[in-house]
Amino acid sequence: MKEIAIHINPEYKRRVMSQSYVIVGDGIAGASAAETLREEEPDADITIITDEGEPLYNRILIKEFAKGKLPEAPISIHDESWYDDRDVDLELDTLVTNIDPEGHTVTAHDGTEYDYDKLLLAIGGTPTQLPVENSDAEGIHHFWTFQDARDIKEHIEGADNSVVIGAGLLGIDLAAITAAQEVEGKYLMRGKAWWRYALSEEGAEIIHEALRERDVEPVFDSGVDHFEVDENDRVTTAVDPNGDRYDADFVGIAIGLNFNTEILGGTDIEYDNGIYTDEFMRTNHDDIFAAGDITEFHDLILGDRAQNGAWGSAKEQGTIAAKNMVDYGSEEFRWVSSYSITHFDFPFLSFGHPTLGDDHVEAKYSDTEWRRLAIKDGKIVGGVLIGDLSPQTKYKKLMREQVDVSGQKEVLVKQDFQLDDLEGAAAEQ
Numbered sequence: 001m002k003e004i005a006i007h008i009n010p011e012y013k014r015r016v017m018s019q020s021y022v023i024v025g026d027g028i029a030g031a032s033a034a035e036t037l038r039e040e041e042p043d044a045d046i047t048i049i050t051d052e053g054e055p056l057y058n059r060i061l062i063k064e065f066a067k068g069k070l071p072e073a074p075i076s077i078h079d080e081s082w083y084d085d086r087d088v089d090l091e092l093d094t095l096v097t098n099i100d101p102e103g104h105t106v107t108a109h110d111g112t113e114y115d116y117d118k119l120l121l122a123i124g125g126t127p128t129q130l131p132v133e134n135s136d137a138e139g140i141h142h143f144w145t146f147q148d149a150r151d152i153k154e155h156i157e158g159a160d161n162s163v164v165i166g167a168g169l170l171g172i173d174l175a176a177i178t179a180a181q182e183v184e185g186k187y188l189m190r191g192k193a194w195w196r197y198a199l200s201e202e203g204a205e206i207i208h209e210a211l212r213e214r215d216v217e218p219v220f221d222s223g224v225d226h227f228e229v230d231e232n233d234r235v236t237t238a239v240d241p242n243g244d245r246y247d248a249d250f251v252g253i254a255i256g257l258n259f260n261t262e263i264l265g266g267t268d269i270e271y272d273n274g275i276y277t278d279e280f281m282r283t284n285h286d287d288i289f290a291a292g293d294i295t296e297f298h299d300l301i302l303g304d305r306a307q308n309g310a311w312g313s314a315k316e317q318g319t320i321a322a323k324n325m326v327d328y329g330s331e332e333f334r335w336v337s338s339y340s341i342t343h344f345d346f347p348f349l350s351f352g353h354p355t356l357g358d359d360h361v362e363a364k365y366s367d368t369e370w371r372r373l374a375i376k377d378g379k380i381v382g383g384v385l386i387g388d389l390s391p392q393t394k395y396k397k398l399m400r401e402q403v404d405v406s407g408q409k410e411v412l413v414k415q416d417f418q419l420d421d422l423e424g425a426a427a428e429q
């Protein structure tokens with residue numbers, strides 16, 4: 001019998017044969033990828049695996065829950081029916097422990113294997129533990145999940161005094177929770193200012209003062225040497241490196257994230273602090289993508305690798321990753337990230353990479369109004385605005401379009417700065 005060779009156009013094959021997509025992580029990056037994949041590929045098999053016991057919730061709002069300002073319900077974003085309605089298999093309480101890029105499978109803690117054509121790793125990070133004596137005692141909290149927020153709320157409501165450690169964006173949430181729950185506290189910081197890599201002492205003093213007004217006392221050049229505990233292994237005291245002692249039956253620690261890269265061990269997926277991707281969110285494997293906090297992506301604006309830790313960025317990366325999993329090269333990630341703090345009477349916003357740069361400019365306008373821009377190679381790479389957020393669109397535009405602002409630093413921080421104020425090439429943007 002004569003053999004007939006059938007050649008299927010790969011593009012046709014891609015469209016007619018259903019693909020199977022596996023997403024690890026049901027945070028905002030993984031969940032938005034699932035949503036986009038379903039829109040783009042109505043017939044694909046989509047599975048989303050999370051080690052958490054509940055589907056996507058709003059991680060940004062869990063602090064409001066812990067403060068006692070919001071009930072649980074509005075914090076949930078998807079219930080299980082959201083996945084059923086979109087024919088997405090949701091695997092809760094399932095920890096992926098192994099990835100086999102050659103075999104195109106991932107394996108869960110219980111031995112279940114999931115085959116994939118394309119894999120998305122949207123696995124975020126886990127709070128870093130403080131490596132000091134008794135840091136695992138009862139009453140010491142880290143903060144990342146909704147369950148953490150429930151534990152924090154339950155404990156802080158009955159607490160007498162508190163200590164918070166970690167002078168960054170998550171540490172201040174813990175400090176604001178103790179303030180909102182009216183528990184007097186100490187906020188122990190290394191150095192002389194909150195978020196000293198992004199703010200000067202003058203800018204940070206606005207935050208310090210707002211904390212003091214809420215009975216949270218910043219303590220500088222401090223930190224924790226060890227914790228003391230009672231006979232039930234409950235924390236009683238934080239002792240700082242100077243030997244100063246702070247009574248606390250509630251301790252909150254937010255000293256950074258360890259990115260969840262341990263499951264990459266044994267694979268040749270490239271990573272360092274996070275997983276390396278290109279601007280299409282693809283790793284060094286054609287069929288493996290990554291999105292959200294876990295990525296060290298090629299930042300088209302910086303022209304360098306970067307890592308973001310913000311909700312909007314993670315959401316956008318999930319969407320972009322999904323588009324490129326379906327059609328590689330279709331859309332690139334080009335994004336200026338923002339992060340706002342709403343604990344105080346004045347607004348606060350950081351954008352881009354405020355801790356980077358080889359130069360900066362700042363100005364103070366009033367007791368609650370201050371600005372700082374970080375500049376690298378003559379271009380804005382990030383900034384912090386306190387009090388008046390109205391110029392943010394202009395600064396972000398200058399950053400996104402990589403406008404050279406060399407020699408015009410003082411113009412940039414005029415209180416009513418307008419793009420037209422810039423001279424030459426910059427002003428034409």
Ligand SMILES: Cc1cc2nc3c(=O)[nH]c(=O)nc-3n(C[C@H](O)[C@H](O)[C@H](O)COP(=O)(O)OP(=O)(O)OC[C@H]3O[C@@H](n4cnc5c(N)ncnc54)[C@H](O)[C@@H]3O)c2cc1C
Nearest residue numbers: 025027028029050051059096123124292293309310311314
């Ligand atoms: C208290 C708090 C307040 C915040 N406030 C703000 C804010 O005001 N503005 C802002 O922009 N950002 C804020 N953020 C940061 C923002 O929430 C994160 O940038 C964003 O949620 C990252 O999303 P992601 O999907 O990349 O990662 P994540 O939300 O961390 O999701 C990753 C998921 O993957 C799961 N996972 C990891 N490894 C595995 C595995 N091996 N198997 C199965 N599942 C796994 C994790 O359990 C997790 O559910 C805040 C974060 C916290 C914790």
